[in-house]
Amino acid sequence: MSRPPAPGRAGKTAKPPEAKGGGRRLNIGAVRSTFAPWNDPDAVPLVRFEGVTKRFGGQAAVDNVSLDIYPGEFFALLGPSGCGKTTLMRMLAGFETPDAGRITLAGQDLAGVPPHQRPVNMMFQSYALFPHLTVEQNIAFGLKQEGLPRGEIAARVLEMLDLVKLTPFARRRPDQLSGGQKQRVALARAVARKPKMLLLDEPLGALDKKLREETQFELMDLQVELGVTFLIVTHDQEEAMVMADRIAVMGEGRTVQVGRPEEIYETPSSRYVAEFLGDVNLFETRVETIEHPMAHLQAKDATAGFYVLDDDCPDPGSTVWLAVRPEKMRISLDPPADGARNVLAGEIWDIGYTGDWTNYIVELPGEKLVRVARANSQRFVERPIGWDDKVWVSFDPDAGVVLTS
Amino acid sequence: MTSRPRSRAVILPAIWLGVLFAFPFLLVFKLSLSDSALAMPPYAPQIDWGGGLAAIKTFFAALDFEMYARLTSDRLYLDAYLTSLKFAAGGTLIALLVGYPMAYGMARCKPATRNILLMLVILPFWTSFLIRVYAWVGILKPEGLLNVFLGLLGLDPVSLLYTPTAVQIGLVYSYLPFMVLPLYAALERMDHTLLEAAADLGSPPWRSFWQITWPLSLPGVVAGCLLCFIPMVGEFVIPDLLGGPGSLMIGRSIWMEFFANRDWPFASAVAIILLFTLVLPIVLYQRQQARALEAGR
Numbered sequence: 001m002s003r004p005p006a007p008g009r010a011g012k013t014a015k016p017p018e019a020k021g022g023g024r025r026l027n028i029g030a031v032r033s034t035f036a037p038w039n040d041p042d043a044v045p046l047v048r049f050e051g052v053t054k055r056f057g058g059q060a061a062v063d064n065v066s067l068d069i070y071p072g073e074f075f076a077l078l079g080p081s082g083c084g085k086t087t088l089m090r091m092l093a094g095f096e097t098p099d100a101g102r103i104t105l106a107g108q109d110l111a112g113v114p115p116h117q118r119p120v121n122m123m124f125q126s127y128a129l130f131p132h133l134t135v136e137q138n139i140a141f142g143l144k145q146e147g148l149p150r151g152e153i154a155a156r157v158l159e160m161l162d163l164v165k166l167t168p169f170a171r172r173r174p175d176q177l178s179g180g181q182k183q184r185v186a187l188a189r190a191v192a193r194k195p196k197m198l199l200l201d202e203p204l205g206a207l208d209k210k211l212r213e214e215t216q217f218e219l220m221d222l223q224v225e226l227g228v229t230f231l232i233v234t235h236d237q238e239e240a241m242v243m244a245d246r247i248a249v250m251g252e253g254r255t256v257q258v259g260r261p262e263e264i265y266e267t268p269s270s271r272y273v274a275e276f277l278g279d280v281n282l283f284e285t286r287v288e289t290i291e292h293p294m295a296h297l298q299a300k301d302a303t304a305g306f307y308v309l310d311d312d313c314p315d316p317g318s319t320v321w322l323a324v325r326p327e328k329m330r331i332s333l334d335p336p337a338d339g340a341r342n343v344l345a346g347e348i349w350d351i352g353y354t355g356d357w358t359n360y361i362v363e364l365p366g367e368k369l370v371r372v373a374r375a376n377s378q379r380f381v382e383r384p385i386g387w388d389d390k391v392w393v394s395f396d397p398d399a400g401v402v403l404t405s
Numbered sequence: 406m407t408s409r410p411r412s413r414a415v416i417l418p419a420i421w422l423g424v425l426f427a428f429p430f431l432l433v434f435k436l437s438l439s440d441s442a443l444a445m446p447p448y449a450p451q452i453d454w455g456g457g458l459a460a461i462k463t464f465f466a467a468l469d470f471e472m473y474a475r476l477t478s479d480r481l482y483l484d485a486y487l488t489s490l491k492f493a494a495g496g497t498l499i500a501l502l503v504g505y506p507m508a509y510g511m512a513r514c515k516p517a518t519r520n521i522l523l524m525l526v527i528l529p530f531w532t533s534f535l536i537r538v539y540a541w542v543g544i545l546k547p548e549g550l551l552n553v554f555l556g557l558l559g560l561d562p563v564s565l566l567y568t569p570t571a572v573q574i575g576l577v578y579s580y581l582p583f584m585v586l587p588l589y590a591a592l593e594r595m596d597h598t599l600l601e602a603a604a605d606l607g608s609p610p611w612r613s614f615w616q617i618t619w620p621l622s623l624p625g626v627v628a629g630c631l632l633c634f635i636p637m638v639g640e641f642v643i644p645d646l647l648g649g650p651g652s653l654m655i656g657r658s659i660w661m662e663f664f665a666n667r668d669w670p671f672a673s674a675v676a677i678i679l680l681f682t683l684v685l686p687i688v689l690y691q692r693q694q695a696r697a698l699e700a701g702r
């Protein structure tokens with residue numbers, strides 16, 4: 001079940017994604033192909049975490065995590081610091097031993113296999129370049145350990161230097177390189193051995209924003225080019241969304257939700273996921289009635305009623321949270337047309353202008369604040385929305401997600 | 406503009422070096438070029454400060470290298486130099502072999518334990534050096550602690566006091582902290598993830614040591630070796646208290662020339678030669694280091 005070889009990122013763009021229940025499709029920016037081995041019952045995972053637990057001083061850093069990663073996948077572990085994502089990766093590399101559970105790689109149980117015998121390589125957050133060796137020698141380090149003949153090592157090093165465009169810097173030492181160059185040396189060193197799997201611990205964390213964006217695409221190209229499975233640990237949701245085929249959102253040592261970026265963003269399974277990925281407005285509500293395909297929700301403080309799709313909506317009387325993303329809300333100075341649903345009246349509380357977007361913080365009755373994001377698609381408007389304006393906020397019934405936890 | 410404050414900052418150490426090193430050095434150097442007189446300073450020639458330029462000229466004319474010539478004529482001194490170098494080299498090597506594992510273990514401990522161990526390494530300095538060396542006499546003498554202990558184990562007594570072995574033990578014991586501390590500083594600074602990276606790239610632990618830990622600790626090794634080797638060569642107390650006639654070291658012969666023979670000019674010549682044998686390798690090493698640093702740029 002490996003992706004068909006194709007030049008550049010073309011391997012990742014193919015047919016539009018499969019339909020999701022009721023003929024509706026998730027809106028995706030980057031169409032990510034038919035590559036979905038996790039939906040294929042015959043696909044064999046490359047790495048399996050089975051009920052893996054790791055405690056540090058009684059505290060579970062990783063708590064009963066089960067996860068399958070498939071060959072050729074770009075998989076991201078996403079979560080805030082201290083959620084156990086790094087510990088999970090370090091157990092795969094062999095630097096930590098699980099207290100319970102099993103990790104297998106290509107069918108082989110990794111228990112008791114020391115780090116230097118595991119067919120995975122890691123790119124460290126600090127890069128961990130050997131300061132006393134040149135760029136060349138750093139890249140050759142792993143190949144030397146395998147006892148390859150000199151000529152072969154030299155050829156492979158040249159190939160790697162070319163891959164990361166560092167050929168002119170071969171003789172430099174790490175302290176004579178910029179942050180971005182160090183990052184590429186670390187990458188070249190990690191892939192030089194052609195590992196079955198490349199582990200990347202916050203690979204772009206130390207780079208500035210512009211370089212980070214460029215490097216994201218370079219990493220994606222590189223992954224397709226090398227055909228190596230990537231596992232990346234990051235706290236940066238954008239990084240994970242842009243690069244990964246699948247993301248596991250982690251919290252307090254557990255995987256909270258695993259899925260493609262758009263699934264996690266558009267159909268979060270809990271408030272935790274909804275709040276961790278991007279911004280979200282949450283309303284605590286009670287289910288009033290369900291008239292398929294619509295559900296009627298009433299805000300707990302009785303200030304508003306909502307009509308949303310009844311997907312996964314529990315029975316009337318239950319307490320649920322309605323999650324609506326800021327960019328899926330509309331804001332206007334005039335009331336929306338009659339018959340529009342989910343209309344809320346409020347007052348501008350704050351405005352954050354970022355150039356491409358403007359974020360409006362609107363105060364609703366009952367001192368509830370909601371965030372509405374509007375793309376600045378026009379340079380000029382008749383009457384811009386200003387501070388203390390009375391505004392109308394509305395959203396479509398299919399914009400909201402009903403969450404039970 | 407920026408060089409100004411820096412050049413001013415150099416003044417203080419320069420004064421320090423001038424008063425406490427350059428001036429005494431010149432005094433000793435002048436002495437070494439003077440002629441021996443029986444058991445009393447001052448030694449000829451003397452500058453006649455009232456005599457003007459001519460007097461200064463005669464002063465310089467009277468200086469000669471006679472003492473240095475005498476050094477080469479007697480094998481005793483060459484042997485003493487060689488013995489000293491041999492003892493110092495052996496002592497430094499043993500101190501390195503003993504000190505490296507100590508420093509390595511300390512650097513790997515938890516920070517709290519580390520500080521205690523560090524204290525223990527420094528602790529001997531709270532006692533006078535002389536007393537510590539005397540303590541070794543008590544340990545090594547025929548009826549000393551060592552032989553009592555060996556007797557308890559049912560082993561034959563050994564007679565170590567006044568042998569070269571005793572000197573070697575004394576040297577290693579006394580200078581071990583000077584080896585451990587710079588090694589510890591170098592090892593403690595090392596980033597542990599480098600070893601993880603090495604393991605990740607397929608290097609088993611013992612190879613990681615030689616490929617990563619050892620080369621990165623080299624500055625500490627060099628500093629520790631210099632700190633041990635240099636004072637060991639000139640060591641006077643230890644061979645005097647623990648050594649026998651077979652272990653005449655250069656420090657002791659300088660002492661004898663100064664205080665027993667009262668031949669200050671000759672003693673100064675011996676001291677000057679010692680200084681040059683020690684300084685030269687350091688200067689060469691530093692120049693090579695500087696060149697390596699520049700080549701890397």
